[in-house]
Amino acid sequence: MRALVVPGLLAVGMATTGAGALEGQSLKHYSTTRQFHGEVRLAAKIEFGGGTLNVGAGAPGSLYAMQLSYDAERFQPVSRWESGTSTVTLGLASRDKGTVGVGGTKQDQVADVQFSPQADLNLSMATGAAKSVVDLGGLRLSSLVVETGASQTEVRFSKRNAMRCTAAEFRAGVAELTVVGLGNSLCDRVSFEGGMGSVVLDYSGAWTADAKLEATLAVGGLTLRIPRAVGVTITTEQFLASFQPAGFTRQGNRYTSSNNATAARHLDIALTTSLGGVTVEWLD
Amino acid sequence: MCRGSRLLVAAGLLFLTGSPAFAAAPIRIQAAHPAPQAVPSAPEGGFTVSLRDLSNPAELEPVLARALRESKLPGFALTVPGGTARIGRFSIGAGESQQGDVLVLNGNADLYGRLSGNLVTVEGDITLHPGSYVSGSVLAYGGQVHQAGGQVTGEINTIGSLPAEEVAAASPAALSPLVQALRNVAGLAGVFLTLLGIGFGLVLFGKPNLEIISDTVSHTFGRSFAVGFLAQVLVVPTFGVLILGLVLSVVGILLIPFAVIASVLLVLVAVLAGFLGVTHALGEKYTRRQLAQGSLGSPNSYRYVVTGLAGMILLWTGWAAFGWVPVLGWVAFGAAAVVTWLLLTVGLGAALLSRLGLAGHFAGRFIPPEALTDEYLWATPQFGVPAARRPGQHKTPPPVR
Numbered sequence: 297m298r299a300l301v302v303p304g305l306l307a308v309g310m311a312t313t314g315a316g317a318l319e320g321q322s323l324k325h326y327s328t329t330r331q332f333h334g335e336v337r338l339a340a341k342i343e344f345g346g347g348t349l350n351v352g353a354g355a356p357g358s359l360y361a362m363q364l365s366y367d368a369e370r371f372q373p374v375s376r377w378e379s380g381t382s383t384v385t386l387g388l389a390s391r392d393k394g395t396v397g398v399g400g401t402k403q404d405q406v407a408d409v410q411f412s413p414q415a416d417l418n419l420s421m422a423t424g425a426a427k428s429v430v431d432l433g434g435l436r437l438s439s440l441v442v443e444t445g446a447s448q449t450e451v452r453f454s455k456r457n458a459m460r461c462t463a464a465e466f467r468a469g470v471a472e473l474t475v476v477g478l479g480n481s482l483c484d485r486v487s488f489e490g491g492m493g494s495v496v497l498d499y500s501g502a503w504t505a506d507a508k509l510e511a512t513l514a515v516g517g518l519t520l521r522i523p524r525a526v527g528v529t530i531t532t533e534q535f536l537a538s539f540q541p542a543g544f545t546r547q548g549n550r551y552t553s554s555n556n557a558t559a560a561r562h563l564d565i566a567l568t569t570s571l572g573g574v575t576v577e578w579l580d
Numbered sequence: 581m582c583r584g585s586r587l588l589v590a591a592g593l594l595f596l597t598g599s600p601a602f603a604a605a606p607i608r609i610q611a612a613h614p615a616p617q618a619v620p621s622a623p624e625g626g627f628t629v630s631l632r633d634l635s636n637p638a639e640l641e642p643v644l645a646r647a648l649r650e651s652k653l654p655g656f657a658l659t660v661p662g663g664t665a666r667i668g669r670f671s672i673g674a675g676e677s678q679q680g681d682v683l684v685l686n687g688n689a690d691l692y693g694r695l696s697g698n699l700v701t702v703e704g705d706i707t708l709h710p711g712s713y714v715s716g717s718v719l720a721y722g723g724q725v726h727q728a729g730g731q732v733t734g735e736i737n738t739i740g741s742l743p744a745e746e747v748a749a750a751s752p753a754a755l756s757p758l759v760q761a762l763r764n765v766a767g768l769a770g771v772f773l774t775l776l777g778i779g780f781g782l783v784l785f786g787k788p789n790l791e792i793i794s795d796t797v798s799h800t801f802g803r804s805f806a807v808g809f810l811a812q813v814l815v816v817p818t819f820g821v822l823i824l825g826l827v828l829s830v831v832g833i834l835l836i837p838f839a840v841i842a843s844v845l846l847v848l849v850a851v852l853a854g855f856l857g858v859t860h861a862l863g864e865k866y867t868r869r870q871l872a873q874g875s876l877g878s879p880n881s882y883r884y885v886v887t888g889l890a891g892m893i894l895l896w897t898g899w900a901a902f903g904w905v906p907v908l909g910w911v912a913f914g915a916a917a918v919v920t921w922l923l924l925t926v927g928l929g930a931a932l933l934s935r936l937g938l939a940g941h942f943a944g945r946f947i948p949p950e951a952l953t954d955e956y957l958w959a960t961p962q963f964g965v966p967a968a969r970r971p972g973q974h975k976t977p978p979p980v981r
Contacts, residue, residue: 325740326637331732372638377735391638 323405328362328375328386334383337416337438343374345424347405353434354410362386363408371405377442387479402566411435416459423447433480440464440483445472457504460484468493479502479523480550484508492516499523500579503561512568521577522566527559528552528576532567539569541576608806613687616668621659630661631681631698633640634717637739640700644721644812651685670701674711679799683718688723691730698734699878703741711858739801757904764900772893778887779856787881789937793857794864794884805922808929819843853936854927859888866891895897895919 338359342351347366354361364373367389376385386409411417413434420441421430428447432440433454439462442451446469454477461483466473471493478486479501487510488497497509498521511518522528530551533541544551554560567574581783622628625651629643650656653666659664663681670684676693684701691699691712698716705723708714717734718725722741740896782790797804826832826839863884871879898912933942 325738329736330734331736333731333733375637375737375741376636488634547890 299395304452307403316573323365326364326366326373327362328373330359330377330384332357332359332412332414335415335529336411337382337418338411339381339383339384341385341387342409342419342430343385344407344422344426345371345388345390345458346426347388348465349407349409349426349428351409351411351421351428351430351432353413353431354531355415356412357411359415360384360386360408360443362364364388364406366405373580404523414457423449427545433477434458437461437481437483441467442473443467445469445473448472449474451475451522453480453501456480456504457482460505463487463563464525465489465493468495469496474498478507479503485510485520488512490514490518491570495519498579499526502512506562506564509563509565511565512579513570513574516575517570517575518567518569519575519577521579522563524578524580525555525559526553527556527562529556529562530565530567530576532569532574534567534569539567539574541574543578544576582974604890614685616666616670619636619665619683620669626657626659628659628661629683630666631683631700632661632699633664633799634698634719634735634737635821637719637721637737639720640719641739644700644702647683648685654740669704674709678706683931708740718837760904761901763901768896768900770891772889775856775889776886777860778852779859780882781888782853783881786937790853790857790860790881790932792937792940793853793927793930794860795940796934796942796947797858797861797926798865800930800933801926802940804926804929804933806929807932808925808927811850811928812925813933830833850931851924851928854929854931855924856885856927857930858923859892859938860884860926861888862891863888890959892920 340360342349348398362373362375366373371388372391374387374389377383383508386407388405388407411419414437414439416436417500418439419432419437421428422443422447424447426444426447426449430442430450431451431452431454431511433452435457438459442465442466443448449468449471451466451474457480461481461484463482463485464466464487465485466475466486466488468488468490470491472495473493474496476496476498478497478499481501482504484505484506486497488495490511490513492515494517495513496519497511499507500521500523503523503526509520520579528544528551530541530544532549532551534549538570539551541551542555554557620644627647629647634640647658647665650658656667658681660681663683665683666687667686668683668687670687671690672678672693672695674692677696678694679696681697682689682695682699684704686700686703687701688700688704689706690698690709690746691707691714692709693711694713694715697714698719699714701720701723703722704724706718706720707726708718708728710729712730714730714732714734716732717737718732719737719739721739723738725736727736727739732931760792785975812870822839822843823836830840860881863886864879866887867877867879867883871877877883895916899909899916902912903909930942933936
């Protein structure tokens with residue numbers, strides 16, 4: 297009797313664990329796209345809770361597209377289109393609260409979002425515990441807002457923006473944020489508000505006009521990478537912060553680069569730091 | 581092959597046949613789409629799937645899963661407000677146009693012409709051929725959208741296959757009989773253990789009450805059934821009258837939440853205590869019979885409850901083992917359900933008659949416990965020679981409290 301019971305129990309156990317393993321593997325796939333029908337502008341909001349987010353330029357034939365692999369037990373895809381304002385909201389929402397989910401997931405969720413290079417894009421992003429790679433090169437970016445939580449975010453302008461961008465705003469919590477190629481962004485004004493974390497603002501790229509940066513940093517490190525040909529003026533308000541830039545002339549709370557008078561392009565930086573450290577690196 | 585090896589092979593086979601991967605295999609085989617046919621509209625208030633808004637696939641998903649599941653049943657009917665539903669392959673030819681939303685279940689959709697509305701396929705692909713036009717959105721649920729030159733004004737969406745459990749539910753044959761039987765047995769085991777825990781708790785803390793309910797079942801079976809049946813009929817009206825009375829009294833409105841909770845608890849306790857009383861009675865009868873035939877062991881309430889519950893569970897083993905057989909499974913289920921209901925009704929009646937085991941009017945205890953002294957028991961022959969005189973033999977003693 298015992299000889300029969302033991303294998304029976306084994307079989308039940310194995311079947312049960314087999315079921316559990318299969319259930320644990322399931323990532324659901326979702327895709328949405330809207331064909332390009334000559335739209336002039338697009339306002340896009342991306343809400344992404346957890347996983348890996350990739351954003352970039354898409355095929356000319358589509359206004360926007362998103363491909364998702366997500367944990368269907370905890371998240372649900374979001375794709376809302378408001379035709380009146382040409383606004384689309386894309387991403388993943390938590391099933392529990394109906395808002396952006398931040399909780400960790402065992403599954404490796406991935407979202408790939410693409411936008412049309414033909415429509416003016418007003419992009420707003422909010423990411424939770426995510427790793428984001430956002431390449432805005434080749435798009436027609438008119439404005440940008442990036443809000444990150446406890447995340448690792450890299451924003452790249454790999455190609456020159458196809459139009460002037462009024463403003464780019466970055467708000468980072470406890471985040472690692474890297475913005476590369478801000479010279480290609482053609483943004484008149486860049487602002488950054490950081491809580492804790494490590495932030496790199498790289499102004500490499502093809503400069504076509506002067507630019508402004510407003511940076512507020514509480515705790516953490518801010519690294520500014522600036523082409524050597526650009527004249528820089530930094531106005532600081534500091535509290536317990538260290539700021540020792542090389543190649544600058546100080547006049548009160550104002551620092552001016554040595555080439556400021558002769559440079560063809562200028563960058564004005566208004567810097568407010570509490571406990572953060574600010575480093576300026578020159579790019580040759 | 582030695583005995584151990586054979587057992588291992590048997591375990592392996594059990595695992596293979598019982599594993600979900602094996603069970604899911606037939607799903608792939610069933611991928612062939614059925615013959616194209618229109619789905620008749622459901623009667624007023626019947627199953628309705630609105631395709632007006634495809635922007636929230638998570639909300640639409642369970643409805644579509646249900647539609648797919650039920651589409652395999654005979655007499656399937658479904659209403660798509662402002663549109664149509666179809667099973668199997670669907671197409672709109674070049675130069676043709678169709679108005680309204682279209683739901684295609686278990687089939688591909690090929691569009692060459694114009695569709696004024698939304699298009700949704702469930703377990704099928706959508707192909708937008710050159711020259712085709714859709715004024716709304718398209719959604720392929722468990723399929724792909726092939727853009728071959730057609731135009732869509734709205735969104736083009738795809739969402740992955742149905743969750744495995746819904747696919748399994750959509751095709752009952754997908755689960756192997758062994759897995760079904762194992763699930764049923766596991767369910768029965770869970771019920772048995774739960775009731776056993778409650779029963780032991782009742783024996784531990786309320787043995788006199790349980791015994792009185794049990795004795796009431798044994799001695800007044802018919803009356804208990806009648807009372808239990810009457811209680812089932814009257815429970816809802818009584819509850820309604822109670823709530824109405826509280827509402828009419830105005831002051832009692834505040835007591836309504838407490839009355840609701842108390843009523844529900846009372847009914848639950850009565851049903852549970854009654855049921856355990858029945859199992860106790862069954863177990864006692866069986867155990868005493870076994871002991872009379874010379875079996876070893878001691879008669880006690882724990883044993884009665886275990887034995888009775890085992891008997892009750894045995895009722896359902898036929899269904900657990902053969903529930904997957906079309907007719908036999910239903911018969912086994914029906915028989916077990918009827919007998920269980922009968923015993924539940926008797927138990928409920930006994931619980932009510934005995935005021936949850938507080939009163940022994942119907943428990944057949946004509947001799948008050950205080951009379952059972954050692955002297956009385958010594959002087960009174962229990963078997964064989966009848967007693968000449970028993971205290972209170974000619975008159976009914978007062979009820980036990």
